[in-house]
Each structure stands twice: as C-alpha cells, then as structure tokens.
Amino acid sequence: MGLLRIYPDDTRFGFVRFRRVTLPLSAILVVATIILGFTVGLNFGIDFRGGTLIELQAKSGQADAGSIRQSAESLGFGGVEVQEFGSQGGVSLRFAIQDGGEEAQGRVVQQARNLFEEDYEFRRVETVGPRVSGELVRSGTLGVVLAIAAVMAYLWVRFELQLAIGAIIGTIHDIILTVGFFVVTQSEFNMTSIAAILTIVGYSLNETVVVFDRTRELMRRYKSISVEELLDLSVNSTMSRTAMTATTTFLATLALVIFGGEAIRGFAEVMLFGVVICTYSAIFVSSPVLIYLGLRSRPGEAEEAADERAAQLP
Template sequence: MRLPRLYPLRLWPDESHFDFMRLRHISLPFSAAISVAVIAIFLIFGLNYGVDFKGGTLIEMQPQSAEQRVPVATVRDKANSFGYGEVEVQEFGNDGGVSLRFPIQPGGEAAQGVVVEKARAEFGAGYSFERVETVGPRVSGELVQSGTIGVILAVLAVLVYLWFRFERELAIAAIIGTLHDIVLTIGFFVITRHEFNMTSIAAILTIVGYSLNETVVVFDRTRELLRRYKTMPTIELLNLSINTTMSRTAITSMTTILSLVALVWFGGRAIEGFAQVMLAGVFICTYSAIFISTPTLIYIGVRVAQRRQAQEGRGVPQPAE
C-alpha cells in the first residue's frame, strides 16, 4: 500500500512578495505615538503594584453559593469598617469572587494576622478564602530592589548580546525593537491595571527573550541576503527577508498563542495574569520584528554602511545575482 506524500506545514506562501515596507509609514508613527502615550500614562498613574511590592495583606474570596453572594459595595463598606485603613476591593471572575487588599499595619506579622482573622470572622460564613498573602514593608522593599536590578541587568545583557551578535546598523535596529517591546508591555500593565508583582517581572523577562528570538531570526536572514544580493534595493531586500521567514514566524507565534490561550482559559487564577501578559507580548514582539525593527534599517542606512565597509576593505564584494 502506497502511503500519501506528506508536505511540510506552511502558514505563509513560500513565493510570497508582500510589500511589508510599504506599511512603515503607518507602523512607525503609530508605535511612536503609542510609546509616548504609554510613558505619559505611566508617569501620571503608575503601575498597579501588588502586595509583593507595596506590602500589606491580600485576600481572595469565593462565595460558597450563589445565594450568599454580596454586592462589592457592601463588602467594601464592611472591610473599611474594620479600621485598618482604605481597603481596595475588586470583583474578579464570573462567580462573584472578591479580592481585598489591606494596607500595611504597624506591628509586624502579628498585626497582619489580626487583619486576616478579622476578615475570616466577618466573611467566613458566606465565603471560602481561596488565597491569603501577607508581605511586610521590609520584604516588599527588598523585592522591589531585587526585581528592578534583575530587569535592568537582563535588559542590558540582551542589548550587549545584540550589539555583538550583529553589525552596528542591525544591532541598533534590534535594540530599538527590543526597547519598543518593553515599553508596550509596560503599557499593557498600565492600561489594563493588571497587578504588577514578581510574576510580572518573570513575564517581562520572558517577553524580552521572545522578542530577541523573533528579531534574530529575521535579521539573520537579512544579513545573509545583504551578502548575497549586492545590488538589490534595500526595501526589496528587507521585504524578501521577511517573506522568506514569515512561515517560520507564523508557526512559532501560532503555537505559542494556542498554548497561552489554554493557560488563560484553564490555568486558573494563579497564572491567569501571567498568561494574559504573555499573550499580549507575543503579538507585540511579532509585530515589532516585522513592522518596527526591520523598517528601521531603511532609515539607519544599512546599505550605505555595507558599501562603506566594502570600500574600506572590511568586506569582499561578491558578484551580484
């Protein structure tokens, strides 16, 4: 029996000649405007820091039955009546779940424990306590410092890698794309008001790695084509580099998106925020590699730099194909 011939999966035609660079007149101003807006909103409103960074007590409750659900305003009034300061109360999920965030209380861990016992006594009859976290001011300060240093060192390491991985012009474009992805990821936190905690730090570092991966794939092909086609116009060459790697980019993005969608739907409350940030990050990084990093090479003048290196004897011109 003759088995049917299997063909490799292609989400993008191999012989495609789509003009991606034509869209640079829209994508670059759009991303610049969004980045400026994100920075402005960040400076005005800041991030919604979680208990990890602010300190205090976080309690998440679920009603034991539909009949025992209490309006959020009622829960807020009862929590504020405890006398422990202004309590942040939010509803989450579709089952009436409520989160309460109490500020740091003087008196150390014992005082935070009193807050939890008071909440159990008031809401324990109708709610089950799904999550209770308590972080003191000293611990939260250390986490802020460690998290900030970790992100800065990781980003610097990525930027140094890009600088030595590519020629100067390619490295500059890759660095611009990576910084763009970081800014828009922070913007996702600012706009959606997702809680920013240690898990968010892990999400940002993961997105930086994904951004680096997407950029390296496209720019490796760009560098290869620059050496092969000496007389091809820059715009045409950049379009060719994206079209020839687009199938790989589409497959990688789609498999990652499917995994993250499954985590968002079925992963539970603990990793839902991480999965949502990563899902947004995949779209941002894929968009950035195609419509930000690569078009930037046109304005940096990658062809001019290549010709200058050849004239100085640092590159040996090859016959045009």
C-alpha cells in the same frame, strides 16, 4: 500529500513600505505609554506596596462585593480594595499595610476570618511587610535592568552595528508597550509581571534574531539589490516560521487565559499581548528602522545586477 504552507514560499509582499505608518504609530504609542506611566502609573500589587491579600470563595457560590467592602471597611484598617474574579463567587480583598509590623498584619487576617469565615472559604492569605516589599522593588527592577543589559550586549556582539541597534530598538519598544498594557488595563503589577516582562524580552529577541540572521545572510548573497528589497526578502523568507511560531504560541497562551484559572491568568494575558507586539515589532519596527540606520549591502565581487533582481521579483 504536500506539507501545509501557512505562508507561500514565493510570496514577495512589501512589508517595508508600511514604515511611514508603523514607525510613527509605534513612536506615538511609546510616548503615550511614558506619559501615562508618569501620570496614571502602575497598579502595584501587594508584592511592591506591602499589605495583606485575602482571597475568599463564597460557600453559596454567590458573592456580594459591595457588602463585603462595607463589612471589611468597618474593621477600621482603612480603605479596602475588593474585586470579584471568576464566575463562582470568588472575591479578593487587599488591605493596606498597617503600622505595627507583623503583629498588626496578623490582626487584619484574624479579624477578617472572624468576620467572613461563616459564609466564605479562605482560599489564599498573603502578607508582605514594607521592608520586604521595598526589597522586592529593588530586586525586581535590578533583575529587569540586568536582563536588558545582557540582551543588548548579546545583540551588540552578535550583529553588525546597524543590526544590533535595530534589534535593541525593537526590544525596548516591546518592553515599553508591555508596561503600557499594565498602565492602560490597570492590571496588578507584581513579581509575576516581572517574570512576564522577562519572558517577553526573550520572545522579542528570538523573533528579531531570526529575521536579522536571514538579513545578514542575504546581504552576502545579493549585493546589488536595494535595502528595501533586501529587508522585504528577509521578512518574506522567514514569514512561514514567524507565522507558525506566533500562531502556536498565541493559541497556547489563549488556552491559558481561558482555562488556566486566576492564578496564572494575569501572566497569560500579558504574554498574549506580548506575542502580538513582538511579532509586529520584528516585522514593522526592527526591520524598517534599519533603512534609517544606514544599512547597506556589503560590497563584493561584481555580479549581474539584472539577474539578481529577476531572481527576487515575482
């Protein structure tokens, strides 16, 4: 029995020809994300804003979010965010940071227990003060910036100028659109989200490096074919690996979204989006942009151009 081939080895599909659609589309999405980021903004979680998070589980299996919100607001701690999760009566309450330090936050938790403990089980209680949340913002931002800088330095050293710039463009594209996912869905942005972004940076880098390694290899082997043919050959020759990696990662992440529970669902949803975006950018953004960056096949000893083209075309 032969090996399973997700993508036939002799395929010569013209991916690069779609650059006139994919590159403007990506540019529009990036600009829209930046605009939405300044106008709508991220839904920062308690890690960054400070406050108290309480997760309840209805003992009866049914929770009335409206009644819970009304009761929680009657405590006098300001507006309360109430959100149902799961399908078995799970509810989360988010109280804003209170004046008075840890003692004030403790009063929030105690009064919430007095109010809800008869009908609800307290699954999780988390309190973050303003000083801690400010430190987390600075640390999280610094971590992302340093990771991106390290990735850029690695790409700059590993590849030629045009390949390095193309890989950097693709990585930044993936990061911005991932942030756009948080803006559009208004999913809570917390420290777990930072971890998801850093994971996506690694996945994006992995996908791009595989294609660009093949591009560099083919630049040495075929010196007379056009840049478009060279890039199409690179993408097609790595497509089996790309398809296998993307498919298995997507299915594993999808399983986490469906069966992983609330604790990791946010992370899994972002990763699910990231797998799609990173695979798309490696094929339709990072590679085609090399044409506009002036990538050329390296000059070498004279070879038979007709034989090279015949070997590459179906």
